[in-house]
Amino acid sequence: MADHQQDAHGAPPGRSRRGTRRHFIAWLSRAFLGLWGLGAAGVAAAYLRAPHGGERAAERLVRVGLLDDFRIGEGRLIRHGTTPFFVVRKDAETVVALSAVCTHVRCILDYDQRRRALVCPCHDGSFDLSGSVLAGPPPRPLQRYDVSVRAGEIFVLLS
């Protein structure tokens, strides 16, 4: 296809159809190659979009819900990734967050509202609301997490 392409340029009036087609193919080929550039730009743009990066730090701060949604004495299990935790409203102002994983053989705890304790269904281990072991086989107290109440919303900072 090494023909002269003189007639494809300058757009003289009445150029041949062959020249126009060649011109079109050349343009098409250039657009085709340009797709590579578009593709690369698209990949880079999708990758570099910042919000995804910002979310990571935010993952550790969990919004649990509204303070008013918790009755006094109520406790809820929040299944958050590999760190499920209990949020318990002890009184009008105090909310505590404790790990929901028993320190014995890692069963998931239940909350006993009457006894104000976290109880393990596997071997009857129990913990009080500050995480200390009340009874049973667990060897270590539960991990506590920082709770902050901002504008009526409960946030738990997992560490």
Added chain:
Amino acid sequence: MIRRPGLRRAAAGLILLAAASGAVLAGRAGAQPGVSRPQTVGPAGVGVSSGRCGVCHPAQRAEFEGSRHAREQVRCISCHGGNDDTLEQARAHGGDFRGRIAKRAEPAVCAKCHSDERMMRPYNLPVDQHALYQTSGHGRLLAQGNERVAVCSDCHGAHGILPPSDPASRVFRTNIPQTCGGCHADSVRVGKNVFDPYVSSVHGRELLDHANPRAPHCVSCHGAHGAAPPDVGDVDKVCGQCHTAERRYFMAGPHADALGRGGLSECASCHGDHAVQVSPPAWLSTVCTGCHAEDSGERALGERLWTSYQAAAADLEEARQLIERADRIPIATDDYKARLEQARTYVNEALTAAHSIDEATVSGFTARARSVGTEIQSEIYAKLGNLNLRRLLLIVFWFYLILTVLVLRRFRDASRTA
């Protein structure tokens, strides 16, 4: 230079004084804060609590001075009588001197103070030790005239008594097995060696090797002063003090009644008592033959429980391996790990619930575990399948790439003419 000699001497004296006081102050400043000066030992071995007894009895005095009693101004004469303010043997060993306290008399001697509510109140110590002792195995044998039993000093020591909270005490929790084992390891002496089985048991290993403060020792099950072997009907109640969940299920099952009527010890029939180990889950099907026939319906039930448990455990193991495989790609697995933990909870509960021998309860737990496991597996497989999309796109990509190379070659060869 100061000209006048008198002034010079005065100046020299002042400097010396300053230096000396400086040295003394430096010495005092250099001393570590908080180090209290040791108890003054009076001249010629006279101790604060031991009086002059220690002059002739230095070994006992040394032991006693380190004990809890010495700090509470208990004196040698409090237990032994006599006089501690003289070195004349006649006077020292006179009066109400008791000398070496006879074994049969010892509990009463200790009880003189330790059963006195008014004396023990300031320390808030119990005063029932003597009463309990008289009900114990040791106490009853002693009352019958058998002196080859333990009395107070055999466990607590005689002169060097320390409180049970002191790690050096003979009755500190990690030392208790050794203390009891002094006699109870000797099968000739007491008929049965229970010390060695205990030390090899899971309880013994937890207490002695891992220093687990919640692990049971001899006193935990047998009591201290009222020490006696729990009777057959009581063993389960003792175990159930810690293993509350297992006992709850057990009492709801058929074994509670049956073993009680048969006069067999309940927990210990399957788990042993002193030599108890962690029960392997496989026992669900094997331990039944201890009482039931090999081909009996009960054994078959045990077999079914074991199968149900095994299936759930295998499902979870498969899920765990899938999660590991996903992590290597990596795929986000945090949610799956959390659900796996929940499923593990169910499987652990199933083992505890197995004490009720109730198939419905146990399979309830294992079924829940299996459904979580299956869920996890199917979701991960779906995600792995999505990855195959990449391979398909690769084929499309290669079409595109070959086309590009052809176009470029066309451009390249088109410029041959220049």
Added chain:
Amino acid sequence: MSAPAGTERPAARGNWVDWLERRINLTQLFSLITHFGLVYTPIDTSRPIREVLRELSQQKVPTYAQWPRVLGVLAGILFVVEVVTGSLLAFYYRPTPEEAYASTRTIVRDLPFGWFIHQVHAWGAWSLIVVVLVRVARLFWDGLYRAPRELLWLSGVALAVLVLKADFTGRLLAWDTHSYWTLVRGLEVVLAIPLVGPIVDFVIGGSIVNEDMLVRFYILHIMILPVAYIAFLYVTFGTQRRVGLGQPAGGGPGGTTTLRRHLYSLLILTVLAFGIMVSLSVLAPLPFHAQADPYTTVVGLGPPWYLLAPYAISEGTPIPGWVAGLVTFVVAIGVLLLPFWWRGGADEAAQRRARIGGIALLVVWAALSVLGWFVDRGAS
């Protein structure tokens, strides 16, 4: 660029070029390209850019987009691929032990196309190592180390060493258990080499792999080693400009082509190399390991594969460690300074002797490497 050389588009598009040309010497800027081996003849910077470009497009250049000369170009292309993907990775990577693994995992697991960029970077690194080592082997095979091409050989070996060092430093950045412990073993070997060992020890901050070392590795990997690499590329092209490309012994592609065609060939080569990298990334993705735990030694891991040979000498045989280091040092210096001590001529017999010697060394090195691999893994 579909117009044949010699004709141009109407003046409408040329205006901005003239506009710039009146303000800055475009030809001089363009002449920087000669530093990087695309153009070998000097450019007269007093002439306008359009004339220069027109002439250049007619120019004859040697066909080095074909085997075996393509190895050099490939090393350059792969280097550019690594720099681009590495820059993208660096946007999200954090060089502290606490966050290195988590940030890498975010890139690979959560970010769109993160896995792709990471895999291309990893496979690109492997390919670059292969290319650069094969290039050294081919320079040796074709006798391109003899006078006057000593500098070519030196920079070729230096490029290979720099790439291996970049691999060494880059591994640790992921802070996963596999790379952490292979690095610890690798450091054992490197620090035992005389002269080089103490210098490396000083530069990387000791032999304890902690947060200080990670930062130093990071800076080495993203700044210092790439700059050194470019410097040696510079040397390579500079010496080639002076002494010419050299014919491979026994004949080979010695023809010439126009610069324009040559540029297209390079573009095709880039596209194909990229395609292979993408295929490897999708079909055979390199695995992602667990997080490094400095307190738990992984049993059975040896040093990186290129350090297995000295490792085998020090660990697999009763020879003491310092002897192994000394042997490695002597061999490395010998390879580096090959043109200066090789006393053979340019004739067939000498060439054959050299090649046999090279093959022998390679076989010994390979055998030692295999032995080194089994020292840890087979013995247990």
